[in-house]
Amino acid sequence: MVRFENVGLRYGLGPEVLRDLTFELESGAFHFLVGPSGAGKSSLLQLLYLARRPTRGLITLFDRAVLKVPRRELPALRQRIGVVFQDFRLFDHLSAFDNVALPLRLKGAKETEIRKHVSELLTWVELGDHLDALPPTLSGGQKQRVAIARAVIARPRLLLADEPTGNVDDRIAMRLLHLFVELHKMGTTVVIATHNLELVSRFRYPELRLENGEIKQVRASAQRDARPGIEAAAGRG
Amino acid sequence: MAGHIRVLPLDRDDSRRYLPWIVAVMVYLAAMTLAGAMATASMASRWQTGLTGALTVQLQPAAETQANDGRMEAVLSILRADAAVASAEPVDEEKMLGFIQPWLGRDGLTLDLPLPRLVDVRLHDRASVDLVDLAARLEAAAPGTSVDDHARWLTGILKLARVIRFIAFGTVALIAAAAITVLVFATRAALAVHKDGIALLHIMGARNRFIAREFQVAALAQGFRGGLIGLLTALATLVALGGAGLNTDIGILPQVTLTTLQWLVLAALPPAAGAVALITARLTVLSVLARLA
Structure with missing residues (x-):
């Protein structure tokens, strides 16, 4: 699904913010991307959602070398990726409904299908009575839920989330993470960048640990000390 | 939505x-x-349509009105006898005054002004006239006569319109x-x-x-x-x-x-x-x- 080989990234003539990244995410994997602020998590996500090209190394996505993909084929590739941004990046003049509907409209879905699926999903994230609300009128948590709904509405094969639970309470955070888990069970590869180690510890999924622009550690929580009851608690969330 | x-x-x-x-x-x-x-x-098109197939014969004013009338009869006679001419009608004095009124006004001055007499000549469709010959015949019958087929003026107007x-x-x-x-x-x-x-x-x-x-x-x-x-x-x-x-x-x-x-x-x-x-x-x-x- 995703393979990085000796990937490096620098901005302009500055130092490398990512160095010699080599790792592989298999199809249907679920990873937390952790690390301190400034470690390069957002830069790594940008490489993954094709907003940037690496300054060196090879990235393979959906079995295609990214640098060799013709420009006209990039949109189709990007439509298979869902992204949740830390700052939401909603279109302020579009309603919650239209923001969430956008990926489906970009794919050319029928309006009847769009209406059905978007309404269902927004209801699921407890925004069913805010379909016509504009983002500036929503709270941070509500905006985050709209952003997540927009990222998952088109059932992406790869879902990338940058601090997706940073603005919501624990109950909503668990609910949203379970949405990611459900997508994962349906075959979506998920990468969630987060500072919230408490949240990470409640799920038994591998971590990608970034420190000073390098992947320091890739491990599954199953390999860590078992913490009985946490997974069950997550299951109830 | x-x-x-x-x-x-x-x-x-x-x-x-x-x-x-x-x-x-x-x-x-x-x-x-x-x-x-x-x-x-x-406008140019209207002028062209209106003036194609038309001539204007002008009689310079003579010393006496009586002589003027005699020349007009001679001119009309020659024109109406020509096979190419469909009609030849003198332009009446009121219409003449109308032409110059915008420039000179309608006062007593124009009544004393010696004005040329004009004849509006219409030709048959596709008929052509030897202007030199016609002008010579008219001049012989009525001295002080000139013939204008508007070609020079019309050419200038059409050129201006094109520009x-x-x-x-x-x-x-x-x-x-x-x-x-x-x-x-x-x-x-x-x-x-x-x-x-x-x-x-x-x-x-x-x-x-x-x-x-x-x-x-x-x-x-x-x-x-x-x-x-x-x-x-x-x-x-x-x-x-x-x-x-x-x-x-x-x-x-x-x-x-x-x-x-x-x-x-x-x-x-x-x-x-x-x-x-x-x-x-x-x-x-x-x-x-x-x-x-």
Whole structure:
């Protein structure tokens, strides 16, 4: 699904913010991307959602070398990726409904299908009575839920989330993470960048640990000390 | 929630807010220029139609009125005997006074002025006359007679009309070029204003033509709206000009009259402005986005 080989990234003539990244995410994997602020998590996500090209190394996505993909084929590739941004990046003049509907409209879905699926999903994230609300009128948590709904509405094969639970309470955070888990069970590869180690510890999924622009550690929580009851608690969330 | 969703709020940009007014000014100038050129073309055409197949015979005033009348009879006799001539009618004195009234006024002065006598001659269709021979025969019968087939005057008028039309089309082309330049810069400015939204759309998998559609739909609406404002203002000006022309009795300025086809040309300006705006926006957006990574 995703393979990085000796990937490096620098901005302009500055130092490398990512160095010699080599790792592989298999199809249907679920990873937390952790690390301190400034470690390069957002830069790594940008490489993954094709907003940037690496300054060196090879990235393979959906079995295609990214640098060799013709420009006209990039949109189709990007439509298979869902992204949740830390700052939401909603279109302020579009309603919650239209923001969430956008990926489906970009794919050319029928309006009847769009209406059905978007309404269902927004209801699921407890925004069913805010379909016509504009983002500036929503709270941070509500905006985050709209952003997540927009990222998952088109059932992406790869879902990338940058601090997706940073603005919501624990109950909503668990609910949203379970949405990611459900997508994962349906075959979506998920990468969630987060500072919230408490949240990470409640799920038994591998971590990608970034420190000073390098992947320091890739491990599954199953390999860590078992913490009985946490997974069950997550299951109830 | 249904229908076309404008993902980028282009109508709210300062760079595009004044675009309809700029287009309105351009279309106003284009409409006035075209109307002037088309009215001149119509006028020249009317003159050509009216004067082709016509001659004017002029008798210089003689010392005595009685002698004048005798010469007129001789001239009419020769003209009416010519096979090519369909009709030959003297222009009456009242009409003559009407011709010079705009310049000299209607007072006692003109009554004392020695005026030439004119004969309006109409030829049969496709008939031709040997002007030299006719002039010689008339001069022999009535000294002081001259024949004018208007060719020299008409050639000059038609040449002037052609030049005016050429200049008008050139002016409209310049106006269109200026409008396109403004549209290109406005579109580039809007692309800069909305670069974050465009980047987000790209990340979500939007194709360049989807983004271009956003711009071209806005440009079409703004171009058409501006074109309509410009055309309506031009029509109001033309109506006012027509009214001013009707109210004056100097008879120098040609009346602004357009054919149905020419009115349709003017009516096509707003859609044309919309189409130019649409195409310009589309090509500009696609060109700029193609250069992006």
